[in-house]
Amino acid sequence: MFFGLVIISCKQKIKQEGLNAEEKEIYGSWGMCAYLSGETVIQNNVCQAILFNTDGTGSISLQNDESLVKQLFKWKLSRNLLTLTYYGLDINKLLPDSGYIFFQNQEGNSQNMNINSTDEVSSFYLYRSLK
Secondary structure, X not given: OHHHHHHHHHHHHHHHXXXXXXXXXXXXXXXXXXXXXXXXXXXXXXXXXXXXXXXXXXXXXXXXXXXXXXXXXXXXXXXXXXXXXXXXXXXXXXXXXXXXXXXXXXXXOEEEEEEEEOOOOEEEEEEEEOO
């Protein structure tokens, strides 16, 4: 019986943290300066800020005619498949509602993340500095 109580309390702690081991790799703030659409690489003059919160929500900050616009979404990562679902009906979503194949690597003092749409039409390149 004691062993059962220990297992239950451990499961509750894990649920309170809200992230599995994979998800801990991407939560936090990222910058996105380039993406691939079809066969065209698009390099942005201003990098978009993308935030993955520990509670499974996130936001993308976009500059739109001198004002800052935030697109809000829910996210989940499981077995290298990142799923994004936006709140409401945002127009012109930077990262469309979809499943994405997730890859991550580290180069020097930066961490890089590539997310590729499962339909293989687009890829997004994100980065952040390591502290």
